[in-house]
Amino acid sequence: MISPHRGNGRSDSGESEFGLWPAGPADRADLATFTDRALRLDEAAVVRLRARGADxxxxxxxxxxxxxxxxxxxxxxxxxxxSAGADALARGLVAATERVEPGFPMDSAWRGVLPPDKGFVHIDDVPARVMLDLAARGAELAREHGSAHGPPASLLDQEVLVVSAPGGDLSVGVPMRCVFALTAMGFLPQRAEAVPADEIVRVRILPAWLRIDARFGSVYRRRGDPAVVLR
Known part of the structure; x- marks a missing residue:
């Protein structure tokens, strides 16, 4: 594991600096890939960066x-x-400097709340290959029935998988929206043959949130009606 940078984040004048300091090349590359995927989905995407602990x-x-x-x-x-524009953050991540310049602050552009860091209840694990198969079938249906505006809402809202805890006390439906988000962000390998048979994604819930953890990241969906995250 790469050790995080231990500098104090201050300039020579003693003023606190604005910016991002990835711990090392692997972390910088991970963020660059994340930002690139976000830009593919929306060229005006906004990325929110939040500290979790000290490092x-x-x-x-x-x-x-x-x-x-x-x-x-x-x-x-x-x-x-x-919060910063994904385009500006992407440029900062490719610059050969320790400090990443995230561009003009765009905090007002971020709408809605984020899910909490803790408290999620583990429901069960699902084979990653199952998710990739669902994504492939969903993509085929989207090509058949979609439009210039993307897949139909009926397809996105369809619960394509029901995950139940051992004993059946808790269960949650996984909508196609989450499956598409996992693959669109590259959180799973794009080809089924690149996924080990024993690789899983982990499904967790809170009363207001569904969370799915994959190899390269997590997706979160508001539960309930109207179940729109950024409102």
Whole structure:
């Protein structure tokens, strides 16, 4: 594991600096990939960066499927909660400097609340290959029935999987929105043959949130009606 940068985030004048400090090249590359995926979904995407503890940063983005996506990397951000344009952040991540310049602050562009860090109840694990198969079938249906505006809402809202806890006390439906968000953000390998047979995704819930954790990141969906995250 790459050790996080231990600098104090201050300039020579003693003023606190604004920016992002990935702990190392792997963390920078992870964030660059996350940001690139966000831009593919929306060229005007806004990425929210939040500190988690002293040495981790969580990147958040709205995927366009009414689903939030997040990726955790080692590093620091100052201030501890900031939003930036994905395009500006992408440029900062490719610059050969330790400090990443995230561009003009866009905190007012982020709407809605984020899910909590803790408290999620583990329901069960699902084979990653099952998710990829659902994504492939969903993509085929989207090509057949979609429009210039994307897949129909009826397809996105369809619960394509029901996950139940051992004993059946708790269960939750997984909508196609979450499956599409997982694959669109690259949180699962794009080809089934690249996924080990024993690789899983983990399904967790809170009363107001559905969370799915995959190899490269997590997606979150508001539960309930109207179940729109950014409102």
């Amino acid at each position: 981790r940063v969580v990147a958040w983005v709205a995927t366009g499927f009414d689903v939030l996506a997040s990726r955790v990397v080692h590093g620091r951000v100052n201030p501890a909660d900031l």
